[in-house]
Amino acid sequence: MITIKNLSASIEGKKILNGLNLEVKAGEIHAIMGPNGSGKSTLASVLAGREDYEVESGEVLFNGKDLLEMSPEERAREGLFLAFQYPVEIPGVSNANFLKSAVNEIRKHHQMPELDSKDFLKLMKEKMQLVELDKSLTTRAVNEGFSGGEKKRNEIFQMAMLNPILAILDETDSGLDIDALRIVANGVNKLKAENKAFIVITHYQRLLDYIVPDVVHVLNKGRIVKTGTKELALELEEKGYDWLKTESTSV
Amino acid sequence: MTLTTQISYTGNVIEEADQTAMYFSGNPFILELKKLASVHINDGFAHSKDEEYKYTKPELFNSSLGSFGSSNDKKQAAIDNELLQTFDSKIHLLQFFNGRLDHQASRIETESNGVYIGSIHGVPAQIDIKRYLNCTAQANSDVYTHLNTAMFSDILVVYIPDGVTLENDIFISEHYESIEKISTAPRILFIAGVNSSARVIHHYTTSGDSKHSSVLVTEIFGDKNSKIDWLKIQEGKENSFAMDQTFAELKDGAHFSIHTFALSGTYCRNNLIIRLLGRDIEAHLNGLYLAGKNRLIDNHTLVDHIAPHSVSYELYKGIAGHNGTGIFNGKVFVRQAAQKTNAFQENKNLLLSDEAHMYAKPQLEIFADDVKCSHGATTGQLDEEALFYLQSRGIGFNEAREMLMHAYSAELINKVIQDPIKTYLTRKAEENFPD
Numbered sequence: 001m002i003t004i005k006n007l008s009a010s011i012e013g014k015k016i017l018n019g020l021n022l023e024v025k026a027g028e029i030h031a032i033m034g035p036n037g038s039g040k041s042t043l044a045s046v047l048a049g050r051e052d053y054e055v056e057s058g059e060v061l062f063n064g065k066d067l068l069e070m071s072p073e074e075r076a077r078e079g080l081f082l083a084f085q086y087p088v089e090i091p092g093v094s095n096a097n098f099l100k101s102a103v104n105e106i107r108k109h110h111q112m113p114e115l116d117s118k119d120f121l122k123l124m125k126e127k128m129q130l131v132e133l134d135k136s137l138t139t140r141a142v143n144e145g146f147s148g149g150e151k152k153r154n155e156i157f158q159m160a161m162l163n164p165i166l167a168i169l170d171e172t173d174s175g176l177d178i179d180a181l182r183i184v185a186n187g188v189n190k191l192k193a194e195n196k197a198f199i200v201i202t203h204y205q206r207l208l209d210y211i212v213p214d215v216v217h218v219l220n221k222g223r224i225v226k227t228g229t230k231e232l233a234l235e236l237e238e239k240g241y242d243w244l245k246t247e248s249t250s251v
Numbered sequence: 252m253t254l255t256t257q258i259s260y261t262g263n264v265i266e267e268a269d270q271t272a273m274y275f276s277g278n279p280f281i282l283e284l285k286k287l288a289s290v291h292i293n294d295g296f297a298h299s300k301d302e303e304y305k306y307t308k309p310e311l312f313n314s315s316l317g318s319f320g321s322s323n324d325k326k327q328a329a330i331d332n333e334l335l336q337t338f339d340s341k342i343h344l345l346q347f348f349n350g351r352l353d354h355q356a357s358r359i360e361t362e363s364n365g366v367y368i369g370s371i372h373g374v375p376a377q378i379d380i381k382r383y384l385n386c387t388a389q390a391n392s393d394v395y396t397h398l399n400t401a402m403f404s405d406i407l408v409v410y411i412p413d414g415v416t417l418e419n420d421i422f423i424s425e426h427y428e429s430i431e432k433i434s435t436a437p438r439i440l441f442i443a444g445v446n447s448s449a450r451v452i453h454h455y456t457t458s459g460d461s462k463h464s465s466v467l468v469t470e471i472f473g474d475k476n477s478k479i480d481w482l483k484i485q486e487g488k489e490n491s492f493a494m495d496q497t498f499a500e501l502k503d504g505a506h507f508s509i510h511t512f513a514l515s516g517t518y519c520r521n522n523l524i525i526r527l528l529g530r531d532i533e534a535h536l537n538g539l540y541l542a543g544k545n546r547l548i549d550n551h552t553l554v555d556h557i558a559p560h561s562v563s564y565e566l567y568k569g570i571a572g573h574n575g576t577g578i579f580n581g582k583v584f585v586r587q588a589a590q591k592t593n594a595f596q597e598n599k600n601l602l603l604s605d606e607a608h609m610y611a612k613p614q615l616e617i618f619a620d621d622v623k624c625s626h627g628a629t630t631g632q633l634d635e636e637a638l639f640y641l642q643s644r645g646i647g648f649n650e651a652r653e654m655l656m657h658a659y660s661a662e663l664i665n666k667v668i669q670d671p672i673k674t675y676l677t678r679k680a681e682e683n684f685p686d
């Protein structure tokens with residue numbers, strides 16, 4: 001699905017990713033954990049195509065195509081989705097209109113006919129239930145005045161609507177209470193499929209009780225320093241990251 | 252462009268003013284107004300050194316001035332006015348072509364007794380024109396107002412007697428087809444009586460490749476408890492130059508809204524002056540201005556609170572892109588007697604390119620001590636976070652930009668009452684969003 005080779009990236013001259021390697025196959029859920037400043041969100045941003053970051057070296061193949069060559073919208077149309085850590089409020093743009101444009105852009109890209117209003121509404125209704133999103137939120141401006149939990153649920157709702165093949169969840173659990181966390185995780189689990197993959201970035205093991213990963217990676221100083229099974233997450237919860245930091249510097 | 256051209260031109264102005272006087276040979280009042288106006292013009296037109304025209308490059312406008320009235324006699328082909336076609340209800344339609352009212356293309360629906368909508372040349376004697384004409388203009392002397400007074404050959408008069416609610420909207424279409432370098436001086440006098448109510452749509456369009464300039468003056472009088480909604484849509488083509496002066500005088504309890512959509516045209520200066528003479532007046536000033544390629548659009552507004560207990564709300568939003576120039580100057584005066592005034596002004600601007608210019612100047616002068624006034628002026632770029640967010644969902648960069656500009660403009664378009672016009676404005680705004 002996605003192969004990241006020796007990826008290095010910086011922002012404003014500061015190197016954040018430092019020769020990162022990662023491979024995620026279809027059907028898998030990978031969790032990426034790590035201390036503050038280890039590069040987790042940078043990885044998500046670079047993959048989604050945020051311009052603030054400069055890729056210094058390395059390559060990323062997404063379904064065999066050079067991801068780093070693509071514009072952010074091309075990446076999305078090819079099936080990549082980023083659930084933002086801080087979803088953006090866009091006053092004046094209604095959630096429904098925005099999503100209709102997005103869905104149809106992606107459909108056009110795959111030579112599928114555009115959805116008319118009726119079919120779109122039907123799809124929206126179905127996916128809203130998935131994340132227990134209140135109907136009124138779809139007619140409101142994108143994320144405007146949404147609570148923290150509503151914003152995160154809206155991210156998962158958008159994911160469900162756009163039906164990506166690779167979804168990156170950037171600390172989607174941060175700021176969520178336990179009920180919202182369960183709803184978000186349920187949403188993700190229902191979207192799980194053979195041909196889809198997830199990269200779940202999180203600080204805490206808690207989310208992984210609900211979204212069970214196939215592989216857990218620990219990121220430190222811009223590279224993956226340890227890879228394991230879901231038990232690794234439990235170990236981290238217990239021991240913290242310090243033992244890995246020492247381990248990685250001694251390597 | 253230079254001062255010399257202006258002065259030599261002023262000579263012709265006097266001659267031409269004399270020519271327009273022939274339309275009013277039996278009307279000593281108007282002849283006198285015209286004579287006085289000609290004297291004022293003798294002092295010359297505005298130039299960049301005038302504080303009021305600092306960024307407006309009035310020389311560009313002055314050099315666009317051509318002969319007044321010379322092409323007025325050309326018969327028009329049917330005007331293809333898209334906006335007009337959006338109406339399915341009845342309207343009072345006044346079609347002006349190159350400054351002259353086209354009677355055949357216009358129609359006035361039946362209204363209550365005493366309503367008059369038409370040319371000054373047919374105005375009933377009981378309407379006391381002298382009480383109104385040019386009195387607001389005199390209070391706010393500007394050389395282009397005088398130029399209009401010297402040059403108008405007709406006046407559109409709207410008179411709504413006390414207690415009358417106009418059933419149909421008034422649609423004033425002013426279309427200019429420039430065959431050669433011509434200028435026009437349209438004049439509107441709008442009088443709304445006590446407890447009356449009316450809505451007006453004033454649509455300005457041009458066609459043709461030659462330079463065309465308009466010096467427009469609109470005077471609006473809102474008597475006690477009158478309710479007026481005035482919508483101005485300015486859609487000049489390339490080579491259209493407009494100097495648009497709008498004055499409103501409001502009395503106790505009047506409710507006045509004016510929306511100005513400056514969507515296209517090479518040069519457009521809007522002077523909007525509202526005087527709140529009484530108590531419990533509510534005035535709304537809304538403006539959207541789009542300054543794209545080779546375009547200058549200037550909004551100078553003045554809200555003058557003269558009496559206590561009135562309120563004004565002003566919202567102007569601009570977008571400047573390419574090499575366009577946008578200007579907002581918003582004066583709010585709260586006179587000493589105008590205690591308990593609430594005056595709010597907000598001006599927001601988007602600057603989309605390195606070559607574009609935006610000048611914003613809020614100007615509050617408050618002489619009363621018990622008032623609530625606020626103002627804010629911001630100029631910024633499109634929100635990059637929002638752009639990236641939209642792109643990350645598969646929406647292309649240009650579409651994402653457009654979406655954000657739509658959202659930005661919608662705040663003003665949504666204040667328009669007539670639904671079909673909202674749709675029209677949304678589409679036209681999109682066509683004119685600057686790069």
